[in-house]
Amino acid sequence: MKRTFKLSTGVFGEGDPKICAPIVGRTKEDIFKAAEVIAKTEADVVEWRGDWFDRVEDRDELLEVLQGIRGRIREKALLFTLRTVYEGGQLAVMKDTYYELNERAARSGYVDLVDVEAFREEERTSEEIRKLQSAGVHVIASFHNFDRTPDREELIRRLTRMQEMGADVAKIAVMPQSREDVMTLMEATMEADHSLDIPVVTMSMGRLGVLSRLAGTLTGSAMTFASVGEASAPGQIPIEQMRVFCQLLSMK
Ligand SMILES: O=C1C[C@@](O)(C(=O)O)C[C@@H](O)[C@@H]1O
Numbered sequence: 001m002k003r004t005f006k007l008s009t010g011v012f013g014e015g016d017p018k019i020c021a022p023i024v025g026r027t028k029e030d031i032f033k034a035a036e037v038i039a040k041t042e043a044d045v046v047e048w049r050g051d052w053f054d055r056v057e058d059r060d061e062l063l064e065v066l067q068g069i070r071g072r073i074r075e076k077a078l079l080f081t082l083r084t085v086y087e088g089g090q091l092a093v094m095k096d097t098y099y100e101l102n103e104r105a106a107r108s109g110y111v112d113l114v115d116v117e118a119f120r121e122e123e124r125t126s127e128e129i130r131k132l133q134s135a136g137v138h139v140i141a142s143f144h145n146f147d148r149t150p151d152r153e154e155l156i157r158r159l160t161r162m163q164e165m166g167a168d169v170a171k172i173a174v175m176p177q178s179r180e181d182v183m184t185l186m187e188a189t190m191e192a193d194h195s196l197d198i199p200v201v202t203m204s205m206g207r208l209g210v211l212s213r214l215a216g217t218l219t220g221s222a223m224t225f226a227s228v229g230e231a232s233a234p235g236q237i238p239i240e241q242m243r244v245f246c247q248l249l250s251m252k
Contacts, residue, residue: 001197002014002197002198002199003168003197003198003199004199005138005168007044007045007077007112007113008075008076008077008112009044009045009075009076009077010044012138012168012169012199012222012223013169013198013199013222015251015252016216016217016246016249016250016251016252017216017217017221017222017223017224017246018044018045018222018223018224019042019043019044019045019223019224019225019226019239019242019243019246020043020044020045020046020047020079020223020224020225020226021038021041021043021045021046021047021225021226021227021228021239022046022047022048022049022081022225022227022228022231022232022233022236023035023038023046023047023048023049023052023069024049024052024230024231024232025052025053026052026053026054027053027054028053028061028064028065028068031048031053031065031068031069032065032068032069032072034228034229035068035069035072035073036072037228037229038073038076038228039072039073039074039076041228041239041240042239042243043076043226043228043239044076044077044223045076045077045078045079045112045113045223046069046073046076046077046078046079047079047080047081047115047225047232048065048066048069048078048079048080048081049081049082049083049089049090049232050062050065050080050081050082050091050101050105051081051082051083051084051089051090051091052090053065056082056091056101057093057097057101059104062101062104062105062108063104063108063110066078066080066105066108066110066111067108067110069110070110077112077113078110078111078112078113079111079112079113079114079115079140080102080105080106080111080113080114080115081114081115082098082101082102082115083115083117083144084098084117084120086117086120087117087120087142087143087144087146088144088146088233095120095121095124098120099124099128102114102116102128102132103128103131103132103135106131106132106135106136106137107135109136111137112137112138113137113138113139113140113168113169114132114137114138114139114140115139115140115142115171116128116129116132116139116140116141116142116167117141117142117143117144118141118142118143118158118161118162118165118167119143119158125141125165126165126166129141129165129166129167130166133166133168138168138169139166139167139168139169140167140168140169140170140171140201141162141165141167141169141170141171142171142172142173143158143162143171143172143173144172144173144174145173145174145175146175146205147175148174148175148177148181149174149175149176149177149181149182149184149185149204150174151184152184152187152188152191155172155174155184155185155188155189155192155202156188156191156192156195158170158172159172159188159192159196159200159202160192160195160196162198163196163197163198167198168198168199169198169199169200169201169222169223170192170196170198170199170200170201171200171201171202172185172200172201172202172203173202173203173205173233174203174204174205175204175205175206175209175234176204176205176206176208176209178208179208181204181208181209182204182208182209182211182212185202185203185204185209185212186202186204186211186212186215186218186219188202189202189212189219189220189221190218190219190220192220193219193220193221194220199222199223200220200221200222201221201222201223201224202219202221203221203224203225203233203235204235205233205234205235206234206235207234207235208235209235210235210237213225213226213235213236213237213242214242214245214246214249215249217249217250217251218249224242224246226238226239226241226242226243227239
């Protein structure tokens with residue numbers, strides 16, 4: 001039995017893949033503007049990429065932005081993500097600061113999900129996941145490789161490791177260098193979806209990998225990222241187009 005869980009916009013890990021729209025503004029104004037636009041779309045989940053925000057390390061600013069987004073997106077679920085430079089993001093902070101910021105966001109009461117880079121400090125991840133969960137959020141463990149796609153065994157090993165660490169969702173985003181790489185990612189996803197208890201989320205990035213973002217109903221990937229305005233990663237397609245594909249591919 002899949003360990004699914006409830007969000008305000010539906011059950012994560014059940015039915016058609018959820019659609020997540022990222023916010024990548026640098027200033028409060030840009031972030032709030034983006035939240036207002038996303039609120040009017042059919043996104044199930046809104047990801048705030050906190051690493052893009054200039055003042056994310058300021059405690060009051062962090063809480064003010066979270067509260068502001070929460071108020072604007074109303075019933076949509078909110079995912080807080082700090083993507084570090086080591087995994088293709090903007091944030092370069094000490095490890096302790098990274099965990100502390102995630103914990104602040106989790107304890108704020110405005111957030112439903114928090115992303116944790118699983119292999120940044122592998123020995124510490126389980127403990128951090130538990131801390132975040134006890135603050136009342138679900139945790140997405142993540143791994144990114146913006147250069148290449150590991151082989152199928154390695155992809156499955158990492159997704160499995162995330163479950164062992166206690167994550168609620170296991171997520172992997174990798175860059176393909178060939179058509180074979182896209183198929184490898186999709187096959188590994190299907191296999192992990194069969195073998196794991198927790199939902200998996202995967203994507204093959206860039207133009208070449210677009211199909212993997214549409215194929216969740218087939219591969220078992222439980223969520224897909226689609227852009228509203230600026231994309232947060234290469235290969236994301238606009239949410240209106242994603243909506244059409246999801247309707248076409250829906251299993252309902
Ligand atoms: O991990 C992911 C997936 C992603 O990298 C993508 O390729 O859609 C986009 C990021 O914003 C998100 O945190």
